[in-house]
Amino acid sequence: MSAGKITLRDRVALATHQLALSPEESRAKEAIERAYRAASLKPPDPPALAVELGVSGAVSALDSRMLRLLQRQKVLVRLDSLWFHEEALEQLKASVAAMKREGAPARIDVATFKERYGVTRKFAIPLLEYLDRERVTRRSGDSRIVL
Numbered sequence: 001m002s003a004g005k006i007t008l009r010d011r012v013a014l015a016t017h018q019l020a021l022s023p024e025e026s027r028a029k030e031a032i033e034r035a036y037r038a039a040s041l042k043p044p045d046p047p048a049l050a051v052e053l054g055v056s057g058a059v060s061a062l063d064s065r066m067l068r069l070l071q072r073q074k075v076l077v078r079l080d081s082l083w084f085h086e087e088a089l090e091q092l093k094a095s096v097a098a099m100k101r102e103g104a105p106a107r108i109d110v111a112t113f114k115e116r117y118g119v120t121r122k123f124a125i126p127l128l129e130y131l132d133r134e135r136v137t138r139r140s141g142d143s144r145i146v147l
Contacts, residue, residue, distance in 0.1 A: 028053070029066050033075055036085040041092060041119050041127065043084050079126040092117070092127065093136050100146045109143040 021029060031053045036043055044052070046067060067083055070076040076083045095117075100106045108116075114124045128144060131137040137144035 025066070029069065032066055033070060033085070036070075036076055036083060037087060039085070040088045041084070041117055041123060043082055043123075046083065077130075079130050082123065082126055084127075089130065093131065093134060096131055096136050096146060106146045107140075107143045108137070108146065113144075 032049065035049055035053065046064070067076060067078075071078060071083075075086055077086055077089055078084075096108070099108070110121065110124055110128065113119075113128060114121065117124075117127075119127070128137065128139075131144065132139050135147060137146055139145075
């Protein structure tokens with residue numbers, strides 16, 4: 001408000017509100033972020049990641065909370081039921097946009113996308129739809145036109 005007591009973003013909060021994570025939650029958050037950054041365009045399944053990281057039961061139950069927190073901080077982006085690190089998506093957008101500048105075909109289909117980026121159809125379809133929404137590509141039949 002005008003007195004600076006309340007902030008209004010995607011949530012309403014006191015202006016003095018600070019996020020407070022326990023040390024274990026902070027370690028889990030950092031480990032989750034590192035795992036998604038390292039996975040790039042082949043993100044891990046959240047429950048499997050919790051097991052792999054050896055996150056305790058209390059934090060594991062908060063795992064979806066951590067994902068939403070990282071989403072609010074614009075570190076992770078949710079595409080359908082998959083989570084991707086924002087840096088991976090930015091690199092993907094730049095790479096696809098560069099295809100047009102390189103003189104490569106300005107069209108890409110699912111099979112070509114899968115081969116070029118080494119992903120399965122499970123990841124390719126949400127990523128291609130994301131590129132359409134971000135106006136990097138436009139769907140035309142079974143392929144995409146790089147804009």
